[in-house]
Amino acid sequence: MNALPILAQSVLFNTVSPDDLPHLISCLKPKEATYPKDYTIIEEGDVLDELGVVLSGSIHLVRHDFWGNRTLVAQLGVGDIFAETVACTAEKSLVSVVTCEKTVVLFLSVQRIITTCRSECVFHHAIIENMVRLLAQKNLGLMKKMNHITKRNTREKLLSFLSEQAWKTGSKAFTIPFDRQQLADYLCVDRSAMSSELGKMKSEGLIEFTKNTFELKQSML
């Protein structure tokens, strides 16, 4: 498929002029792959030297422990980049990458990205800068998630998460990208316990919700 419009929007290439982009991409050993729904692209423990760009569909970064508890680390969509950490560090992946639907991915060589090539690629140093920003943003994302899950109880985790969503959309009413089980996995709590906590919060007038659409009823920190 035509990856260029999507790549042009991604954090990694949004400063590169559309004219230069095809040449630049061709430098990075691009490989496209299409996966069905619920396909595991990367397994925990895998080692690789390419990062992935989601061209269509969506993916989850998840971890599983020995008792089957699942932790949802992040959900990524079109234009988002994954596996950059494991590719940069050459260490084993701590997460699995699983498709949520039929998904097309473009893989690019990290070695080629961070190693400046000869003068032909005048724009090359631009994407290295972007690579730095990308990693810093990922970092920030992890810290934000940490802000939620380090809360001491379920209600605080929920309020922390919902507040962030409201903040992100700039409105007290918003739709979250998770179903209940996914939200529970994301916040590291039991689904049913979370569900009943949501019920309590609704009956106390703190929040309102139907399906994935929530509304915060009071100012909360």
Next chain:
Amino acid sequence: MNALPILAQSVLFNTVSPDDLPHLISCLKPKEATYPKDYTIIEEGDVLDELGVVLSGSIHLVRHDFWGNRTLVAQLGVGDIFAETVACTAEKSLVSVVTCEKTVVLFLSVQRIITTCRSECVFHHAIIENMVRLLAQKNLGLMKKMNHITKRNTREKLLSFLSEQAWKTGSKAFTIPFDRQQLADYLCVDRSAMSSELGKMKSEGLIEFTKNTFELKQSML
């Protein structure tokens, strides 16, 4: 103080030849500062454009919520780098940086690091590559911490943490860099609850410990 030997060992500069280092550093607007014990170098919400290198002493990255719960995100020592994320993203800091003892820090301009300068700095692109690796490693560190705190109960968190320490030192007996309160803050649990859980684990023969020295008694995942 003479920062060069320490910088030469740091992730950011360890590939730069010692001869080139002074020139390179001077490009990066270096500023040295000395802080007393328990001094807050960076407050949550601060915005800055410099990263810091610990030249002597040690620091904690911490977060506080409104109920006074403290979360210890990481502990850094000589040669370690902090504030690179907030400096790269130009967003508000999510953590505070507090000294554990008298500490000397060297600040360097992130703008100068990631923007390639004129040809004079032939080694410049080398540290950009290092910057990428540094951020990726930080990322990995956050994921590892996440592996611990996403565990469902205190014992699993402890085992996860202790296993990692054992793995890191390559021995079943090791000394951890935290006291009990700090460990509790790191694992996001109550100190006394953690203390009693440690007691149970000892009485069950799982572990042995005195002060900060632990020993794992059985094979555990």
Next chain:
DNA sequence: TAAGTTATGTTGTTTTTACAACAAAAGGGT
């Protein structure tokens, strides 16, 4: 060394969570 301070361990109570089992609701496809 004595007194004060900090760190750690212990215990009991209250609150919260996980877990299990089930009911109700919502979709999906034929």
Next chain:
DNA sequence: ACCCTTTTGTTGTAAAAACAACATAACTTA
């Protein structure tokens, strides 16, 4: 419309954690 599957909500119980209060040990420093 019907059956089947998935999602969500509800409830009760058992387990775990937070909390508070205190005992003891270790460490400082005057």
